[in-house]
Amino acid sequence: MSSSKLPDRLLEDVVIFDNRETQKTGAQALAPDHAPRQTLRGAPLPARGAITAPDTAASLQQRIEQFLYYQSELLDQKQWAAYIDLFSPDGIYWMPVTAEQTEWLDSPSIFAEDRRMMEIRMGRVQHPNAWSQAPQWGTSHIVGNIVIESADPSSIVVRSRFQMIELRRDNLRHFAGTYRHTLRRTGDDFKIALQRVDLLNGQAPFDYVLQVWV
Amino acid sequence: MQPLERLVEADRVHKSVYTDQEIFDREMENIWEKTWVYCGHETQLKKSGDYVTLQIGRQPMIMVRGMDGRVRVLYNRCPHRGVQLCGNRQGNTGSTFVCSYHAWTFHLDGKVKGIPLPHGYDGTRMNPENPDCSMKAAARVDSYRGFVFASLAVEGPTLLEFLGEARIAFDDMCDRSPEGAVDIVPVCHRVIQHSNWKFFMENQLDALHPSVTHQSTGVAASRVERAIKATGESPPLYYHYLSAFASSFDQWDSVQTINFPRGHGILKGYMGLRPDDPDTKEYVAAMYTAYGEKQAEVFLGRSIHHVLIYPYLSVQSPLQQLRVLRPIAPNKTLSEIWHFRLRGVSAAIYRRALWYFNLVNSPATMINADDLENWTKGQWGLESNGGDWVSFHRNYGGDTREGDIVYSNKGTSEAVMRSQFAAWTEYMR
Numbered sequence: 320m321s322s323s324k325l326p327d328r329l330l331e332d333v334v335i336f337d338n339r340e341t342q343k344t345g346a347q348a349l350a351p352d353h354a355p356r357q358t359l360r361g362a363p364l365p366a367r368g369a370i371t372a373p374d375t376a377a378s379l380q381q382r383i384e385q386f387l388y389y390q391s392e393l394l395d396q397k398q399w400a401a402y403i404d405l406f407s408p409d410g411i412y413w414m415p416v417t418a419e420q421t422e423w424l425d426s427p428s429i430f431a432e433d434r435r436m437m438e439i440r441m442g443r444v445q446h447p448n449a450w451s452q453a454p455q456w457g458t459s460h461i462v463g464n465i466v467i468e469s470a471d472p473s474s475i476v477v478r479s480r481f482q483m484i485e486l487r488r489d490n491l492r493h494f495a496g497t498y499r500h501t502l503r504r505t506g507d508d509f510k511i512a513l514q515r516v517d518l519l520n521g522q523a524p525f526d527y528v529l530q531v532w533v
Numbered sequence: 534m535q536p537l538e539r540l541v542e543a544d545r546v547h548k549s550v551y552t553d554q555e556i557f558d559r560e561m562e563n564i565w566e567k568t569w570v571y572c573g574h575e576t577q578l579k580k581s582g583d584y585v586t587l588q589i590g591r592q593p594m595i596m597v598r599g600m601d602g603r604v605r606v607l608y609n610r611c612p613h614r615g616v617q618l619c620g621n622r623q624g625n626t627g628s629t630f631v632c633s634y635h636a637w638t639f640h641l642d643g644k645v646k647g648i649p650l651p652h653g654y655d656g657t658r659m660n661p662e663n664p665d666c667s668m669k670a671a672a673r674v675d676s677y678r679g680f681v682f683a684s685l686a687v688e689g690p691t692l693l694e695f696l697g698e699a700r701i702a703f704d705d706m707c708d709r710s711p712e713g714a715v716d717i718v719p720v721c722h723r724v725i726q727h728s729n730w731k732f733f734m735e736n737q738l739d740a741l742h743p744s745v746t747h748q749s750t751g752v753a754a755s756r757v758e759r760a761i762k763a764t765g766e767s768p769p770l771y772y773h774y775l776s777a778f779a780s781s782f783d784q785w786d787s788v789q790t791i792n793f794p795r796g797h798g799i800l801k802g803y804m805g806l807r808p809d810d811p812d813t814k815e816y817v818a819a820m821y822t823a824y825g826e827k828q829a830e831v832f833l834g835r836s837i838h839h840v841l842i843y844p845y846l847s848v849q850s851p852l853q854q855l856r857v858l859r860p861i862a863p864n865k866t867l868s869e870i871w872h873f874r875l876r877g878v879s880a881a882i883y884r885r886a887l888w889y890f891n892l893v894n895s896p897a898t899m900i901n902a903d904d905l906e907n908w909t910k911g912q913w914g915l916e917s918n919g920g921d922w923v924s925f926h927r928n929y930g931g932d933t934r935e936g937d938i939v940y941s942n943k944g945t946s947e948a949v950m951r952s953q954f955a956a957w958t959e960y961m962r
Contacts, residue, residue, distance in 0.1 A: 324935070325698050325791070329835040334787050335805035336773075336780045414897065416720045425880060427720045427872055427890055430897045435757050439775060442753025443899055449749035451902040524723035524867060525896040527905055 352447035364401055365392040383477055383502070384465050386509050391460035391481075394532065399441040402532070406434055407503055407510035412532055414516040423513075429521060430532065437532075444531060451530060454488040460533075462498070474512065475502045483533055492526065494533055495519045534559065537961055541954050544929045545922045548915040550957075551729040557863040564844060564960045565590030567686040569695045571846050571857055572596045572606055574717040574873070575679045577623070582641065585623045588859045588867075589685060594671065595619050596681060599641040600628060606671035606683040607643045618668070630668070643668035678703040679714060698938070699797035702840035705850035706873065708832040711823035715853055715873035722870040722896050728908035729915075730844065730860040733868065734953060736904060737839060737847045738800045740785040740944035741927070743778045746907055750899045751779020770808050771888035775899060777804050788838075788944035794937045796843025796956030798949055802836040806851050812881035819877065843956055852886040854894055864912050870894045925950040 368385035386405075393402040406412070413423040414430040423431050432440065444452050464480040476499065483494040496518040502509040516533055534555045540547045550556055570589045577585055578598035585596050586609055593609040595618070609617045611632040618630040618639070629646055630639040638646040645666045654660055671683040675692040680703050682692050693700065707713050726733060736742065744751065754775035761768040784803070791799040807813060820829040839849040845858040853873040860866050872890045874883050893900045915923065928946035932939050941948040 323698060325701065325938070326831065326835075328791065328940075329701070329799075329801070329837060330831065331836075332789065332801075333834070333836040334784075334801065334803050336777045336784050336803045416722075425884060425887070427718055427722075427887060427895070429722075429891075429895050431891050435761070436892075439750070439753045439757050439772075440899060442756060443750045446749035446752060448745075449903070450746065451906040453906075522721075522723075524725050526725045527727075528724060528902050529897040530902055 349447045354447070354449070354453045362396065362398070364398055365389065365396055379470065379475075380465070380467060382507075383467065383475065383509070386502070387462045387465060387477070387479060387498070387500070391462050395458050395460055397457075399444070399531070403434060403437045403441060405511050406437070406514075407505075407512050408434065410434060410511045411513050412437060412511075412516075413513065414518060414521070414533065416521055418517050429518065429529065430516070432532075440531060456485075456487050456530070458483055458485045468499075473504060475504070475509070476500070477502060481533070487527065496521070496533075537958050541958050543951065544926045545924050546954055548921055548923060551731055551912065551915045551923070552863050554863055556961075557729075557860070559961060560844075561590040561860070564957075565860070566592060567684065567689060568960070569673075569675070569682040569684045569690075569692050571842070571855075572674075572681045572683050574715075574871075575604060575676060575681060576716045577719070578604060580625070582625045582627050583623075584619060584626055586619050586621070589671070589683060590860075592685065593617060594683065595630075596683075597626070597641055601642075603642075604674065604676070604681055605642055606674045606681075608669045608671075610668065611637055612645070612666055612668060613637050613648075639668050643670050678707045695795065696842065697795060697797060698793050699795075699799075699840055699842050701799070701835075701837070702842060702846075702848035702850050702855075705832075705835055705837055705840070706848065706853055709820075709851065709853070710875035710877055711819045712876040713823075714876045716876060718872040718874055720872065722894060724868050724870070724896055724901070724905070725861075726866040726868060726905060726908055727864060728866065728905075728912040729863055730858045730866045731953070732908040732911055733847075733856075733858060733866065734796075734841060734844060735950050736908070737841055738790050738798050738949040740788055740790070740800065741782070742904075742907075744780055744782060744785060746903045747778035747900055749903070750775050751777070755779060769888075770806070770885060771892060773804060774889050774892055778900065782945070786944045790941040790944065790946065790949050792932075792939040792941065792948055792952035794956070795959075796841075796953040798841045798843070798952060800838040800944075802838045802851065804838070806885075807833065812879060812885075816878055816882050823877075843953055844960075849889070852889045854886070854890050856894070864916070925954070 367389045390405055411423055412430055412432045413428060415426060415428050420426045443449055461482045462479050466478045468476040468478050479498045481496060481498055485492045485494065496516060499515040500511055501513040503512050540550055566589065572587055573585050573596050581598050581600045581602065583598050587594050587596060595607045595609045596604060597607065598604055609619055611618055611634065613632065613635060616632055616634045618632055619626065628641065636649050640646050645661050659666060671685055672687045673684040675682055677692060677696065677700060707715055754772055758768045758772040758776050788803050789801050817833065820833060824832065837850055839847050841847050846855060848855045853875060855871050857869045858866055859869065925947040928943050928948065931943065932941055932946060932948045939948055939952055
């Protein structure tokens with residue numbers, strides 16, 4: 320091999336992109352939004368199951384079930400802002416790769432998002448030029464086997480199982496797994512401090528990717 | 534198959550190189566099953582008997598650490614009736630491979646160890662001395678800085694000749710550790726691409742596409758990044774991993790690509806991975822101690838976004854991750870995505886690279902979601918009769934050649950694809 324100029328070349332003409340406020344190029348022009356999501360804008364939020372009984376152990380279970388059903392419904396109706404709002408300000412959505420993982424920040428994950436990162440994901444799928452959202456796309460969740468693992472005056476840990484069918488273009492995909500919610504009580508309601516999602520097929524090959532939270 | 538001259542011209546290629554089964558089969562035979570193919574990293578095999586299974590072209594292989602500590606690559610096939618010996622993606626097989634069908638056993642170097650009721654073979658030509666009784670090994674195995682490659686061809690360039698200047702991918706990754714080495718993170722994301730493998734390889738150094746394809750993510754990330762700045766906080770570096778994708782065409786055009794023989798290449802850096810914070814200062818100090826200031830600055834100052842090892846590997850060395858392609862069919866490609874941890878750095882420095890792995894390379898990627906959509910539609914378009922040619926005319930004639938290296942001058946030059954197809958033609962002859 321001849322004496323290489325490559326090492327020098329890699330130290331020369333170094334470019335670092337700045338994040339300019341406005342970047343006027345053809346790339347910034349918005350395409351007309353033909354995505355099916357158009358029709359969903361401004362749709363009313365789904366109704367939440369009302370539980371008025373006093374806070375006995377039985378009704379706590381019912382209220383948590385209603386909370387989880389509501390969460391699924393927000394996802395399936397693409398009510399992203401309302402979905403994010405179920406999380407506490409420091410809430411985390413985490414889908415680890417393996418069941419053994421315990422630290423959301425220091426291990427490789429499928430999703431590892433705080434609310435700001437969730438806002439980026441929402442902003443992305445709502446952008447008219449989110450090309451991957453142009454084909455018809457939707458999900459249907461079922462949540463069950465809901466078990467309160469622990470409950471104290473401030474926080475509640477809930478384990479459940481889910482099944483999710485996703486339609487993309489002409490194809491259905493099937494996902495399943497376990498949710499573990501760490502909920503904080505806020506008056507009569509709850510906020511999610513941590514939603515851990517263990518996907519049964521997390522280490523299987525993904526035929527395409529996951530665009531939003533499961 | 535048409536003659537190569539009619540498939541590949543200097544500035545355009547025929548669509549069938551992306552769609553034709555016969556061409557795909559010849560690629561498997563002439564390229565994957567001859568050249569050096571990346572198998573894995575030595576730290577995946579910590580002790581003897583540890584193995585991983587992988588695909589080299591159409592061949593199912595096992596990479597295993599032997600009792601003598603050596604890493605070998607064997608065909609995953611029992612010589613008796615052909616059953617695969619390892620049915621799992623990884624594990625430890627102890628001191629032997631055992632066939633689940635008739636209990637033939639093999640040493641970790643592939644040599645036959647035991648056959649049940651061996652007298653049954655008396656007087657036949659199937660006896661333990663016959664090499665046909667043992668597992669077949671890859672013709673050549675070699676490694677560079679811990680990264681293991683195998684070639685199924687006895688003849689051909691050495692691993693170092695094959696890598697050429699593109700070996701900087703592994704130097705750049707390891708040199709960023711004060712100990713000069715990395716450990717693999719034992720998680721592999723696998724994503725199926727419904728497109729020919731060439732879409733991925735071309736896309737990796739295609740600087741015109743990011744601000745179009747990834748505009749939605751780039752814009753959304755910039756918005757949040759600015760909102761954080763408005764509160765007086767400084768946004769973490771990893772927001773820029775996403776927002777940089779929405780940079781202007783002009784900015785992308787200012788990044789250079791460097792194109793080597795055999796189709797390898799480099800997209801120079803653009804993200805500015807050296808923020809001025811206490812974690813970085815501590816890391817730089819450790820690098821100075823390990824290498825001296827001058828050498829450490831060379832290691833830290835290299836402008837690389839990623840390095841392509843043609844035709845199947847994209848190494849993002851400054852953030853210690855790589856993607857390997859395992860083609861399945863003309864219109865179907867498996868990508869394996871791996872991450873490495875620099876030895877001797879703090880959790881904060883590891884976390885910085887991990888964010889890129891999670892945001893850009895995970896199966897919930899906010900970046901590849903749109904790439905995959907493009908490549909799928911690209912494959913469908915090329916399978917149609919709407920046209921015969923794929924255009925690589927951008928900046929044709931405007932590149933600079935120095936010896937056997939081509940500098941694109943313009944970031945958005947299609948020099949990358951022209952260089953890849955020059956290599957492809959050589960392989961396919």
